[in-house]
Amino acid sequence: MAVYTEVTDGDLDRFLEQYDVGRALSCKGIAEGVENSNFLVTTDTGPLILTLYEKRVARGDLPFFLGLMDHLASRDIPCPTPIRGRDGESLRELAGRPAALIAFLPGMWPRRITAHHCDRLGTALAHLHDAGRDFAMTRRNTLGLADWRPLFAQCADHADRVHPGLAEELDTALRDLEARFPDTLPTGVIHADLFPDNVFFLRDEISGLIDFYFACTDFLTYDLAVCVNAWCFESRGEFNLTKARRLMSGYRAARDLSPAEMAALPVLAQGAAIRFLLTRLYDWVNTPEGALVRPKDPLEYLHKLRFHRSVEDPRAYGLE
Ligand SMILES: Nc1ncnc2c1ncn2[C@@H]1O[C@H](COP(=O)(O)OP(=O)(O)OP(=O)(O)O)[C@@H](O)[C@H]1O
Numbered sequence: 541m542a543v544y545t546e547v548t549d550g551d552l553d554r555f556l557e558q559y560d561v562g563r564a565l566s567c568k569g570i571a572e573g574v575e576n577s578n579f580l581v582t583t584d585t586g587p588l589i590l591t592l593y594e595k596r597v598a599r600g601d602l603p604f605f606l607g608l609m610d611h612l613a614s615r616d617i618p619c620p621t622p623i624r625g626r627d628g629e630s631l632r633e634l635a636g637r638p639a640a641l642i643a644f645l646p647g648m649w650p651r652r653i654t655a656h657h658c659d660r661l662g663t664a665l666a667h668l669h670d671a672g673r674d675f676a677m678t679r680r681n682t683l684g685l686a687d688w689r690p691l692f693a694q695c696a697d698h699a700d701r702v703h704p705g706l707a708e709e710l711d712t713a714l715r716d717l718e719a720r721f722p723d724t725l726p727t728g729v730i731h732a733d734l735f736p737d738n739v740f741f742l743r744d745e746i747s748g749l750i751d752f753y754f755a756c757t758d759f760l761t762y763d764l765a766v767c768v769n770a771w772c773f774e775s776r777g778e779f780n781l782t783k784a785r786r787l788m789s790g791y792r793a794a795r796d797l798s799p800a801e802m803a804a805l806p807v808l809a810q811g812a813a814i815r816f817l818l819t820r821l822y823d824w825v826n827t828p829e830g831a832l833v834r835p836k837d838p839l840e841y842l843h844k845l846r847f848h849r850s851v852e853d854p855r856a857y858g859l860e
């Protein structure tokens with residue numbers, strides 16, 4: 541359960557008084573996620589999500605994230621909108637953290653991923669990229685290529701305790717990426733963390749995309765590389781080509797990929813694998829004592845990284 545910061549009933553009541561959302565009937569910490577503290581708050585007017593922003597979210601970036609959610613929702617992307625208080629503000633402070641109330645979206649994230657889910661995800665991702673084109677703000681990807689080496693340095697000493705030889709393997713993989721990562725590809729607003737638990741389905745269609753707190757301006761194809769990692773491997777670690785094919789065809793039905801974007805996919809997939817491996821490794825060795833959170837397994841991403849390092853050709857991902 542990701543609850544790093546507790547909220548007292550009194551603090552919550554005072555917070556809600558600043559909005560036209562009625563009074564709290566209940567407030568429950570949400571047993572999912574690892575980044576921010578999330579609560580399901582039920583008021584007289586219905587359910588809402590209360591988010592307290594934690595360690596990886598810089599306060600200065602919040603206008604970008606909240607503005608992006610408003611922008612995308614106005615372009616018919618099914619993402620939640622931040623709720624404004626009577627003063628017109630959606631961002632304020634609660635229990636010493638920056639906090640926002642977010643509209644509740646119906647739907648469930650898929651526990652058993654099918655090729656159909658991957659197809660719908662691909663199309664939704666392309667629509668998101670298209671809708672982001674006229675969003676005026678930009679944000680550097682703070683978990684991009686330039687940030688992986690410093691992040692590694694913060695946890696390298698612990699890596700071999702997590703898995704013998706991990707430090708050297710990561711150092712080699714990083715060196716290769718630093719030499720081969722592309723520097724010019726089509727760029728725009730990307731979600732950057734579109735994992736299954738951030739995509740809600742109602743029946744067979746997408747009903748919500750959530751958790752825009754890593755969104756940034758970067759290569760559009762990097763978002764696909766994140767999704768290949770998060771959606772196209774089975775629980776025992778095997779890569780599922782059918783799912784990747786459907787992810788790619790779903791995406792390309794709404795936005796085609798250039799030859800350069802296709803050629804870059806294997807190295808972008810390595811980059812995405814190392815990004816999640818490193819943040820998971822960092823969290824594995826740095827989770828604050830007493831926080832209600834279950835850190836995610838870094839080694840899942842070591843296996844994925846090894847797979848992508850064995851791939852040279854985008855056809856391995858179903859791209860022809
Ligand atoms: N707008 C929303 N509508 C309905 N449920 C939501 C909404 N936002 C968050 N949730 C619920 O809260 C959970 C955690 O939210 P979220 O993924 O944003 O947390 P996080 O800590 O940032 O997670 P992650 O580890 O994926 O980065 C979701 O899986 C979902 O169950």
Ligand SMILES: N[C@@H](CCO)C(=O)O
Nearest residue numbers: 733735816819820836
């Ligand atoms: N989706 C990420 C957590 C957010 O960075 C992971 O599974 O590691």
